[in-house]
Amino acid sequence: MSERFCYRCGISESEGGPLIDGLCQVCYRKENPVLLIEDEINTELCQNCGSYKKRGVWVDPKSYELEELIFEVAENALLETLEDSLSDKIREYEVVPPEELDEIEDLPVGRAAVSFEPVDFHIEYFPAIIVYEVRVKAKTHELQRELHDERKRVTVYVRQTVCPRCQKFLGGYFEAILQVRAEDRPLTEEERKAIGKLVEQKVDEIMRRDRMGFIQDTIEKEEGLDFYMGSTSSARKIAQAIKERFGGTISEAYELVGIDRQTSKEVYRTSVSVRIPKFRRGDIVADRKGNVYEVERVDGKGLTLRNLENWESEHFDWKTAKREAIDTVEHEDSEAMVTSMSPREVQLMDMESYETYELNRPPFEVKEGEVYKMVGVKGRKYFRGKK
Ligand SMILES: [Zn+2]
Ligand SMILES: [Zn+2]
Structure with a gap:
């Protein structure tokens, strides 16, 4: 058998082989x-x-x-x-x-x-x-x-x-407005702060996946807060987070804002509104039967109320609260001193008018000479707590 040679450099197979496709090792790598x-x-x-x-x-x-x-x-x-x-x-x-x-x-x-x-x-x-x-x-x-x-x-x-994304952001672009309001009242300072913080946290989280989830602008309004958002889905997610924390309802509206010049499609802007419940801790509310409560806690799930008759706490989910027609009632705050007690009743003296009145003994210990916070609803007085 005759020796073969690399066709590129001429080296023999015994010296530079084995040949690959007619090339020696070096020439194969070079080629x-x-x-x-x-x-x-x-x-x-x-x-x-x-x-x-x-x-x-x-x-x-x-x-x-x-x-x-x-x-x-x-x-x-x-x-x-x-x-x-x-x-x-x-x-x-x-x-x-x-x-x-x-x-x-x-x-x-x-x-x-x-x-x-x-x-x-x-x-x-x-x-x-x-x-x-x-x-x-x-x-x-x-x-x-x-x-x-x-x-x-x-x-x-x-x-x-x-x-x-930044071109849009720097150009003032936004896709949705997230409006945060409370029912029948303006948002309180406390709520504005808590909501601002929650929104910030949530945006950080969203931005890890949705680069358009930014807040373009935040507008403080008398009645609440408006967040101008880079994406509708981000606005929706934040609305959901606010609802989970504070309770309330979410609604959406669309507004035609123009035509996209490139795609000639209509461009809509979405407004996502969260309306948090009007109830706040410390509110005096009544149900349809006339029971009077103080609001202890409000959250996404419902209300915790303390019945001012027996001082027992009850939880109402939002559906039940609606069914029981729980709503704020007009009331007057006052203070009164316990002047005397019988086994079933106490006599109180209003600290402003000095008028005296009697009530059933409350479900907690009261002492003569001490002053209590009272609340009056529809002509009836309730113990609200110690002064
Ligand atoms: Zn070669
Ligand atoms: Zn950028």
């Missing part, structure tokens, strides 16, 4: 490079929010520290480009640290190991420039004695831009 990446890569990050494109989709960065951020963006661009520019003989690859790549001497056919490290950079101003040394080891043919081992210097330019 079939695995690292086909270009010398320069351009990428960008949003100067407003630090986000950048990952496979065409804008994502928030892991780090907001500028130096780390620039490297994060540059490495992402490098790896995406690298993945797209490996030889199609490579079916899978892994990224390893350079020291680890040094040690690799064999790989399964179709597999590559990749490492990269920055060898030069200046990131003090934009575009930031980072030069990477990229190295790939790979095996593409089972007859290969030695792995492909290729290196290349790649320069990544990181430029600044404004992402589409």
Whole structure:
């Protein structure tokens, strides 16, 4: 049998073989490079929010520290480009640290190991420039004695831009208005604060998934709060969170605001309204039978009321509260001193008018000479508590 020779360099198979497709080992590797990446890569990050494109989709960065951020963006661009520019003989690859790549001497056919490290950079101003040394080891043919081992210097330019979300945000864009109101009364200061805090927390949570979930603006109105939101779904989620905390009802309305010039579709703006119940802790309410209560607690599930007759607490879910026609009643607050007691009754003296009146003994211990807070509803007096 006669000796075969490499058709490219002429070396004999016994010296430079085994031949692969007529090529010696060295020529095979040269003719079939695995690292086909270009010398320069351009990428960008949003100067407003630090986000950048990952496979065409804008994502928030892991780090907001500028130096780390620039490297994060540059490495992402490098790896995406690298993945797209490996030889199609490579079916899978892994990224390893350079020291680890040094040690690799064999790989399964179709597999590559990749490492990269920055060898030069200046990131003090934009575009930031980072030069990477990229190295790939790979095996593409089972007859290969030695792995492909290729290196290349790649320069990544990181430029600044404004992402589409921030373009909208900075342009004053909003998609929905979230209105927070209370039934039949303005929101209290306390409620405004609590709602503001809840909304902030919720937006942080939502923004991790919905980049358009931002608050464009918050308007304090006499009757309540208006939040201008980047997305309707964000407005809905926040409305739901407010309802869960404070109770109430949610409604939506739509308003035609124009025509999209690009799609010629009608553009609607959504108003999401949460109306929290009018009841607050300390309110005096009555049911349809005339029982009088003090409101102890209000939340998404319902009301906890203390019956002022027997001082027992009762929980009403919102449905029951509605059925029992629980509503605020006109009442007068006063103070009275216990002047005398019999086994079943107490005599009281109003601290302002000095008028005296009698009541059944309340379901708690009272003492002569002490002053109590009283509440009057429809001509009847109830003990509300100790002064
Ligand atoms: Zn050769
Ligand atoms: Zn942005």
